[in-house]
Amino acid sequence: MGDENRGAAMAASVVRAARSLGxxxxxxxxxxxxxxxAMEPRAAALRDDRHPVFLHPGRSVxxxxxxxxxxxxxxxxxxxxxxxxxxxxxxxxxxxxxALGGDVAALAAAVPTPxxxxxxxxxxxxxxxVKLVALAERLDHLRxxxxxxxxxxxxxxAHREAVAVYLPIARRTHPRLAQRYEHWCRTxxxxxxxx
Numbered sequence: 673m674g675d676e677n678r679g680a681a682m683a684a685s686v687v688r689a690a691r692s693l694g695x696x697x698x699x700x701x702x703x704x705x706x707x708x709x710a711m712e713p714r715a716a717a718l719r720d721d722r723h724p725v726f727l728h729p730g731r732s733v734x735x736x737x738x739x740x741x742x743x744x745x746x747x748x749x750x751x752x753x754x755x756x757x758x759x760x761x762x763x764x765x766x767x768x769x770x771a772l773g774g775d776v777a778a779l780a781a782a783v784p785t786p787x788x789x790x791x792x793x794x795x796x797x798x799x800x801x802v803k804l805v806a807l808a809e810r811l812d813h814l815r816x817x818x819x820x821x822x823x824x825x826x827x828x829x830a831h832r833e834a835v836a837v838y839l840p841i842a843r844r845t846h847p848r849l850a851q852r853y854e855h856w857c858r859t860x861x862x863x864x865x866x867x
Contacts, residue, residue, distance in 0.1 A: 678721045679711050682730035689737040690748070699745035702772065706749030707733065709771045713761045724819040725758050728812055735808040739848045747801045750779035754809045756786050779805065786810060786830075792837045803845045810838055811849065814856050824867055831860050 686707055690700050710729035718726050729752040736742040736751055749772055755762035769777035783806045784794035795803060817830055835857050842850040 678727065679715060682727045683707050683711075686730050686733050686737070689734055690743070693737060693741060693743055695743045695745070699743065699748075702745040702776075703733065703748050703752070706752040706772055706776065709763055709768070710752040710755075713763060717761060724816040725761065725813075728755070728758075728761075728816075729753070731812045731815075732805075732809045735811055735849075735852075736804060739852065740804060740808070740846055742804065744801070746775045746779060747805060749776045750783070750801075751805045751808050753780045754783045754805055756783070756806075756809055757813045783809065786833060791833070792841075795837065795841045800845065803841060804849075807838060807842050807845060807849050807853075810834070811852055811856070814838075814860070817860065818863060824864075827860075827867075828864060831857065831864060834860075 683704060687700055687704060690703055695703070707729055714726050714729075720726070732751045732754070733748050736748055742748060753763055753768050753772075753776065765777050765781055768780055779801060782798065782802045784791050784798065784802075788794070795806060798806070814830060814834055817827055820826070834853065839850070839853040839857055842853040
């Protein structure tokens with residue numbers, strides 16, 4: 673299956689999930705546009721459409737739709753466009769602003785970056801929308817961490833940061849996201865022990 677087919681299938685999944693929750697047609701249009709913009713650098717840069725990060729924008733959105741029940745199109749659009757791990761696949765802030773407006777660009781830009789020294793503080797003081805986007809986007813990367821070519825030191829650091837920062841923020845923000853972080857942190861710790 674080629675890039676367009678897998679990307680189109682994910683786009684359709686996002687629309688179905690949004691529609692099933694009652695999102696407005698205008699909201700679905702915004703979300704679809706954001707997903708399309710987020711997929712452009714992936715389709716251009718990744719030769720393998722089964723690469724672990726290819727479908728990341730849609731998966732981040734689906735976490736917010738299915739686990740949180742979020743219907744805010746600005747928040748969901750920002751979730752599609754945040755790329756915290758693979759910066760070469762990120763959409764430039766000016767391009768986000770041009771395609772989706774200042775609100776989406778501002779929210780995407782407000783999401784703190786993993787690995788930053790002040791990450792915990794920045795997430796604690798962030799508004800709920802920023803926290804939800806950060807948690808969903810990072811959770812998707814973590815769920816696929818075992819498929820990355822990065823070495824064990826990266827996996828250990830990602831796990832340590834998830835336990836120390838993202839899990840406590842998830843517990844304060846949303847019960848379902850907290851459950852998902854607890855499960856990942858627990859199971860990934862066992863995976864690291866076996867390495």
